[in-house]
Amino acid sequence: MKARAALIAVDGANGRAIVAAAKRVVPAGRRALKGVSHFDASGLFEQMLVADDDAGPASPRTLLLLYAADLAFRLRWEIEPSLAEGQSVVAAPYVETAVAFGRACGLSQKWLRNLFRFARKPTERRTVDAPPGPTRPATAGFVEFGCAQLAQPDGPWSDKKLAARTRAHLRARTGRSRARRVVRRAG
Numbered sequence: 297m298k299a300r301a302a303l304i305a306v307d308g309a310n311g312r313a314i315v316a317a318a319k320r321v322v323p324a325g326r327r328a329l330k331g332v333s334h335f336d337a338s339g340l341f342e343q344m345l346v347a348d349d350d351a352g353p354a355s356p357r358t359l360l361l362l363y364a365a366d367l368a369f370r371l372r373w374e375i376e377p378s379l380a381e382g383q384s385v386v387a388a389p390y391v392e393t394a395v396a397f398g399r400a401c402g403l404s405q406k407w408l409r410n411l412f413r414f415a416r417k418p419t420e421r422r423t424v425d426a427p428p429g430p431t432r433p434a435t436a437g438f439v440e441f442g443c444a445q446l447a448q449p450d451g452p453w454s455d456k457k458l459a460a461r462t463r464a465h466l467r468a469r470t471g472r473s474r475a476r477r478v479v480r481r482a483g
Contacts, residue, residue: 301379303416305390308424309463311335311437317424318388330378332386335438338369344445356401359442363394364411371416384419389438391415392423392469393462397442400461423470428459 306318318332336342340362344354354362370387378385391412398408428439439462447455 300419301382302384302419303375303379304384304386304420304422305392305418306386306388306422306424307390307392307396307466308426309393309396309428309439309459309466310424310426311389311440313424313426314388314393314437317422318386321386321422330381330383330385331374332388333370333374335389336366336441337374338366340366341438341441354445356398356403356442356446359445360394360398360403360408360411363438364414367391367394367412367415371414375416387418390418390421392421392466393438396465396469397439397462399465400458401442401446423466425463425467425470428456428463 304321306314306321308314308317315332315334318334344362367390375385375387395405395408395412399405428443439459443455443458443462446458
């Protein structure tokens, strides 16, 4: 009997560690792994990096709306077609990373869940518990990008504090769910 295709979500606060963990995923007993759907597949965040900075830093809500748009792109063009072909796919990161970042910024759980209600529930969830990486380059992952965008000398958070708060929110969520498989890294 053929195993069902799976959507495997890999979330965390360290973009490089998320990608490394996603590459190590080997879905035992499943059909071939199609590949990894990465953050910024749509190029929205890359465009922000090269855009003129006259508008100033983006707000947390703006960053999360852009993440939701990027995730919708990934679902439409990478994830759903792979699943329809019967192949498993890894999403790195998926919804929990963005929700943890939003909570770290003080956004309500209700607003965040409403924002991501379009996203398909993953078959498996994995959390990479690695310390946040440096926010430079900001292209390492969503948390690093968001921290680099929001960090201001006189603002409410430093990039390191915001990244650490994001990791703490992910840890708290992981601790509440027995269904999660946690990949721990020293650090």
